[in-house]
Amino acid sequence: MKLHYQELGEGKPLIILHGLFGSSDNWMTIGRKLADTFKVYLIDQRNHGDSPHSDTHNYEVMAADLKEFIETEKIQNPHIMGHSMGGKTAMQFAVENPDMFDQLIIVDIAPKAYPVHHATILKGLKSINLSELKSRNDADKALAEYVPEKGVRQFLLKNLTRDDDKNFTWKINLPVIEASIETIGQGLEKKLATEKDVLFIGGADSDYIRKEDNITIINFFPNASVKMIEGAGHWIHAEKPEEFLEIVLGFLSKK
Template sequence: MPIELNHLDSDAPEASDAGAPLVVIHGLFGSADNWRSHVKQWQAQRRVIAVDLRNHGRSPHAQGMGYDAMAEDVLALMDRLGIERAHVLGHSMGGKVAITLARLAPERVASLVVADIAPRAYGHDHDVVFAGLRRLEAGHPANRREADELLGEHVKERAVRLFLATNLERAEEGGLRLRLGLDEIQQDYEAIMGPPLGEGAFEGPTLVLRGARSPYVTDDMLPALREVLPAAEVVTLDAGHWLHAEQPEAFREAVDRFVADH
């Protein structure tokens, strides 16, 4: 049963020829809020919907992080918003959701943009992050400085701590708390690290953006990637895994060009 996702909706621009909307799907531990600056730029050309996946952002917490369930959540949101077809963009885990959606309902996808992920299983490399988030959860920080200190006991990279801290919100009893459904995410971590779901290939127009300094989409993965996404155009940006944050203008330009062509 799909859950009702929280989302940001730019509404349609005044231009009558704006075309299909753009649906943006964040990665693990992310949220729609991470995409606000991009949404502000894109909304001049078309309607943009940035979603909070289940157990992320302001969306409800629910058991089951399988890619079929998360894709059905997004399709249900499109139905609620009256969107028949959309350009679908997903980063990392969100890219696997987008691939699954495109396989399950190709008629709903005008084009597909996959940001720095391949349709395959990955190793379990979030142990330090989970430890930091659990320490943060148990520590009940009063402010962001305390939260950063708690996270820093496990997560040494400041950029990662700043990203994780976007999941903090003010608690009713005071102080800060995580808004993530951490139990649900950790319980189904195996599914998150697994490949996207669905059968066969998505034959529609596809752009794969990858970071030159990222290990997530390497040259040796491209043959298998094209078995699932045979029409994929692969573009490499001078960035790591967080290419949309590290190279925002180049990222937006690549998406703009591709979406405008389709």
């Protein structure tokens, strides 16, 4: 699948993968900062952003999408960073293609299985009747019945766009994402591992990476290190950008 992407800066290549319900735009602020040092590729994963839709959504095909992107763009030995779902895509790719990347950064996700916890968000998004929708404000009001946090709603509603006839439509492939939500929560298979340098960055206020996950992390990535950022939740790069960038640049500057 030919993925949509945005390219910034010059230097050593760095690929960034967004999380569930996200897009490359979510990482533009961080991408611009990193573009002072790296050639940054911000990718829309399948069924997200401006990339194509597909009935298949799992980490095997998303890792294959990433491999195709690297080969098509002739990118040599990139650093790869992935957040949440993007982190699992990056991990899947890394263990399957250990010779196709340099260093790996995984943001607030572990290589374990997670229970389904997006049911309310999915119900909220489905509650928005696109055929009768008049404005984004109306969409926000409908979504607020399910998602009280304004910041989360603003993030989710970035997926709302208009087609050529000016009708509202979703950028995300909502039906497929809903059908694949259990698959999105799956962990990596135990038989896969890589000894490349890997950095896990977690938010101390998030429950995606816990102390007991360190054993699982080391099983897959023996040379992994884990850094936790105090006062940050799941959206570390947005909540604590300066601390986040300092850790990322410190890790990537080791080579």
